[in-house]
Amino acid sequence: MINVNVFKALSNPTRLDILKWLKNPEEEITSVSCETVRYMMTEKGGICVQDLVKKAGLAQSTVSSYLAMMEQCELLISERHGKWTYYRRNEAGLQQLGEQIREEL
Amino acid sequence: MINVNVFKALSNPTRLDILKWLKNPEEEITSVSCETVRYMMTEKGGICVQDLVKKAGLAQSTVSSYLAMMEQCELLISERHGKWTYYRRNEAGLQQLGEQIREEL
DNA sequence: CTATTATATCGTTATATTCCGATATGTCAA
DNA sequence: TTGACATATCGGAATATAACGATATAATAG
Numbered sequence A, B: 001m002i003n004v005n006v007f008k009a010l011s012n013p014t015r016l017d018i019l020k021w022l023k024n025p026e027e028e029i030t031s032v033s034c035e036t037v038r039y040m041m042t043e044k045g046g047i048c049v050q051d052l053v054k055k056a057g058l059a060q061s062t063v064s065s066y067l068a069m070m071e072q073c074e075l076l077i078s079e080r081h082g083k084w085t086y087y088r089r090n091e092a093g094l095q096q097l098g099e100q101i102r103e104e105l
Numbered sequence C: 001c002t003a004t005t006a007t008a009t010c011g012t013t014a015t016a017t018t019c020c021g022a023t024a025t026g027t028c029a030a
Numbered sequence D: 001t002t003g004a005c006a007t008a009t010c011g012g013a014a015t016a017t018a019a020c021g022a023t024a025t026a027a028t029a030g
Helices: A004-010 A013-021 A035-044 A049-056 A060-072 A091-104 B004-010 B013-021 B035-044 B049-056 B060-072 B091-104
Strands: A076-081 A084-089 B076-081 B084-089
Touching: A004 A013, A004 A060, A004 B004, A004 B013, A013 A049, A013 A060, A013 B004, A049 A060, A049 A084, A060 A076, A060 A084, A091 B091, B004 B013, B004 B060, B013 B049, B013 B060, B049 B060, B049 B084, B060 B076, B060 B084
Parallel strands: none
Antiparallel strands: A076 A084, B076 B084
16 A cells, blocks of 8 residues: 655655665765765665765755655665665665556556 | 656645545445536546545545645646536546656656 | 764754635526 | 525645754764
8 A cells, every 4th residue: 555655755856856866876976085985885876874965955964854754665775884874775665666656546 | 857746746645545536436436416427427537526525524625725736736637517627537647657757766 | 981973863943734714706597 | 697506715723844953872983
C-alpha cells in the first residue's frame, strides 16, 4: 500500500533537488576536501551531509531533518563512516514507488 | 520538468482516495439518484461532486477545492453537464507523471 | 581526557495547509 | 423571474510544515 509520506517528502523543491543531485554526485558536488568523502562518493554514490548543505544553501539542521525524512520513507539510504554520514539514493525504494504509482494510482 | 504541485496534491489521504475511487466509479459510489449522473458515471467514469462529498465525509467546499487543485496539476479532468460537474481521472496526466518519475526522479 | 569536526535533535517563529461555514455563481424548472 | 439545487469561492481558525539558531551526541585527532 502506497504511503502519503513519500509524496509529502517529494512535495518540496529542495528535497526533489537532493534526489536529483544524488544521481550524479561527482558532477554535482565540488566542495569535497577529504579523501574518505571522495571515495564514498565515487564508489557508492554517497554524499556527506555537509556537501548537501552547501549545495542546498539551507541550514545544516534543516538539511539533516530533510534527509532523515527521506530515509524514513525509503527514498534514501544512509551509512555512517567515522564522523560522516553518507546519504545515497534508495534505488529499490524508488523502483517500488514507480510500481506502486503504476498499480495503485 | 516535474512539478512539486503534483506531489502536494498527492500528499493528502483524501485526495489519494479520490483518485482510487474514480478508478471504479460504479463500484464505489452508491448514492446516485439521477439518470444523467448514472449515465456520466458508467459512460465516461465521471462522478459528480456531491457523491465524492458523501464518500469523503468532508465539507462540500473542501472537496470542491481538492478537485480543483487536482485538475490544476492534471490528475483529474472536469466536465460540466447542467448543474453537475463530473470529475474523472486524467489518465494521460497520470501516465505522464509515471514517466516523469521514472526519468527525472 | 580535551578539542574539534560532523551530524542529529530541540525549541521557536513564520508561513502554508486543512477544513469549515457562509456566501456567490451557474443552471434548470415552474 | 423566482426558487431550488449543484458547485465554486471567500474568510477564518486549527494544525502542519519550513527553516532557523542553539545545543546534544558521535567520532576522531592530539
